[in-house]
Amino acid sequence: MHDIAQTPAAPVAFDFKRDLVAMLPHLRNFARSLARNPARADDLVQDCIVKALANIHRFDPETRLRPWLFTILRNTFYSDIRKRRREVEDVDGAYAARLSDPPRQNGKLDFEDFKVAFAKLPLEQREALTLVGASGCSYIEAASVCGCAVGTIKSRVNRGRRRLQAVFDGNDAPEGDDSDSGRQSGEPVARVW
Amino acid sequence: MDPRNVNPEISILGDKPTRDRGQGGRNFSAHVEYNPDPITRNLRRVYDEVAAEPIPADLKQLLDELEGLKERDPDA
Structure with missing residues (x-):
């Protein structure tokens, strides 16, 4: 204390x-x-x-x-x-490995499954999604909090959402580099919030 | 310009609507308040769950101490 x-x-x-x-x-x-x-x-x-x-x-x-x-x-x-x-x-993914895979129920993901899937996201995507999606921060605010460019925040939100959506749809997480540098320059970022 | 308008000083279409640029997007919130998608709904539900939880005793005590500090500070 x-x-x-x-x-x-x-x-x-x-x-x-x-x-x-x-x-x-x-x-x-x-x-x-x-x-x-x-x-x-x-x-x-x-x-x-x-x-x-x-x-x-x-x-x-x-x-x-x-x-x-x-x-x-x-x-x-x-x-x-x-x-x-x-x-x-959790660099070795030990925490993520302890989390059970969310069961798929007719392509729907219930709330508890969502929380499990969310906890498995990379840290940078979790913080971006929470700031923008749950706390109502603008992309500019979220970027200032995370000390990165607005485009980086948009990219993180977009990738996090794609991963969660893939679980929703009953697919595996999309392949590809999940780091910020993995995004090609000029790649459009869908506006999601 | 409307080709039917012989006097360009007077617009036959009325005043040209001006767009309120507001803060130039600086206060743009990425929040969409209408019909959020399932992921957004779940993110907010997580927040709602946390918000509904009672404040832990340690945090409550800290806030009480903050109140006491403010009372001792006449400039507060």
Whole structure:
């Protein structure tokens, strides 16, 4: 548990708590899409809040709180990954291997199956899909949170959706390079949200 | 221009409609609020599930401490 009293006191010019409480479900959902573990996700949210408060003087109230908090949370997660890479990143696919394959029921995927399929997506696609699809971020906001180009976010969303759609349709995931560099320059990205 | 209009200063078709460019797309949200596809619906359902869960005690305590900090700060 963090001691919030240890963070440097800064004048809070806006109702930080109110805005934070409103953002909490989005933060928890985003953290879960990254960490894939509810308890770990809540720890991430906690760290994010503490860091946000410590750096509140850097926040420009003219800008939006949402991408700022998402960015802090994401940076916290990736810092954590670097510290404990083996434990978190699932580089060897051990977590994905534990997930059972979703059963196909007349081409329909029920919600639990969707969650399993979503958890199997690469991290970069999970975060892009969550930001744009669930949290209502614009592509520009999502790109600023993820520190990449808008086209990259569109590409990640598109590839993630294609993978999920393939499971929906009862097909295997589409073949091909799943990395950002795998996309050919100039390849059109379907507008999906 | 309409060829029937002899006076180009006066439009017989009325004022040319102007497109409200708004913020130039800067605030464009990729969200589609109508008839979302199954993947979007499921992503939102995941969010709804998380939002419906009670806030964990640790987080609640943190928020309470935040409130206390704000009360101690007269500028807040």
